[in-house]
Amino acid sequence: YNHVQKRWHQWREGGHPYIADLGAACCAAVCVSPFVTMVDKAVMENASGRNTIWGSMGGTCKQILFSPHRFLMKPEFMLVCSVYAVTYGTANSMDTMSKRKVAAQQHRERIAKADPTYVMPPPSILAKYVSPATAQLLSTTAANMSSSMMKDSILAKMFGSGPARSFPLQSYGAFVCRDTITIAAGFTIPGPLS
Secondary structure, three states, X not given: OHHHHHHHHHHHXXXXXXXXHHHHHHHHHHHHHHHHHHHHHHHHHXXXXXXXXXXXXXXXXXXXXXXXXXXXXXXXXXXXXXXXXXXXXXXXXXXXXXXXHHHHHHHHHHHHHHOOOOOOOOOOHHHHHOOHHHHHHHHHHHHHHHHHHHHHHHHHHHHOOOOOOOOOHHHHHHHHHHHHHHHHHHHHOHHHHX
């Protein structure tokens, strides 16, 4: 029995928490993506004049209910699911990384208390100036925005009509603000508030 406990501890404390983070991210992405896909597709089809918002959402809803296996293989679902998997995976991994760094620092402090000859290594410059919450916010926002822009570009080509139009620079600024606020509200702020 001790051998099993030792193996589990080694597996859990090695690089494997990140595998669990990514697995949880993929599960969450699969759960939320059908609804987001329905909305994204409806907006794109409505903007191009191919369908109304409610007509598109109704068609997608029928497909989810009556042939979910086909819906799950659609490129639009896979694109949306990958955006959320990347976003949640980044947030989870950054959370695990910060917890592991805190645990390692506490371990070094316990060693320093027990052994007066132990010399604590200096903190890295990044750790000195960037809080774990800021690192999580910046990395998760970057992952979400880059994958979302790629997804939106592909969806616009799939469901749009006519030649591509240029995208105003101010719109990028608006997206940066919106996504940063969304990520902060969803991943960064709840921890300290709880």
